[in-house]
């Protein structure tokens with residue numbers, strides 16, 4: 366990357382700055398935080414390690430005024446701490462401020478587990494809401510649920526949920542998809558609703 370100049374002067378730190386430092390026995394790669402060399406931005410560093418993850422170090426010094434001595438002053442703040450998940454001994458790289466990506470101080474593996482668990486929780490809530498609306502539809506006499514996906518050229522794909530007393534024809538659902546502006550009108554699913562009592566019994 367070409368070096369920026371500030372009022373005609375080249376910065377004391379190269380934008381291609383890279384260094385490998387040893388922290389807690391781990392070889393950690395350090396480089397400038399992307400974009401910190403833009404005029405008016407403060408010097409920032411990103412440290413990363415394949416297992417211990419990444420951490421950020423921030424300085425109050427503006428990049429255009431910073432010198433290698435500022436970097437030397439920041440590096441000792443890098444630490445490696447144990448993952449805070451009970452029983453896990455995996456290393457976790459820590460810098461200034463909030464840890465990147467893991468507010469709980471988890472290692473990469475437990476961070477991922479945490480994300481998966483959170484996603485499962487959201488899915489469970491969605492499933493519950495779906496079951497509730499199915500129950501309401503069933504009580505009102507509907508026996509089929511159709512999910513019609515709407516694929517548009519712009520924006521995210523969306524879907525519509527429709528309830529029917531009698532099983533809808535494919536032709537009807539294609540028409541619904543086309544009217545909603547879908548370019549793939551064959552993407553739908555029909556499911557027979559189960560009686561409310563039956564579903565309740567199956568729920569844990």
Ligand SMILES: [Zn+2]
Pocket residue numbers: 448449450453454455471472473474475
């Ligand atoms: Zn862990």
